[in-house]
Amino acid sequence: MEYSYFNAYSPQSPSYKPPKAPFYCEICGQGIYEGDEYIEKGGEYVHFECIPDIIWLLNWLGYDIKEAKDFGSYRD
Numbered sequence: 001m002e003y004s005y006f007n008a009y010s011p012q013s014p015s016y017k018p019p020k021a022p023f024y025c026e027i028c029g030q031g032i033y034e035g036d037e038y039i040e041k042g043g044e045y046v047h048f049e050c051i052p053d054i055i056w057l058l059n060w061l062g063y064d065i066k067e068a069k070d071f072g073s074y075r076d
């Protein structure tokens, strides 16, 4: 029966087992599989599509977002 065949491959089925992944995404917890785009930092992996926003990304990468202040002294 076509329906049960389809169901066996659905993540909702108890018999469904995802293929083993070499890395797992820190955000969604899903495996990172061949063909997926991802970023890596010191053994942590995140799908490129799971990056919530640029501020999250900069914080994760360890960048501070600075506010430009006291630039008056750099004027000619």
Ligand SMILES: [Zn+2]
Residues within 6 Å of the ligand: 025, 026, 027, 028, 029, 030, 046, 047, 050
């Ligand atoms: Zn993910």
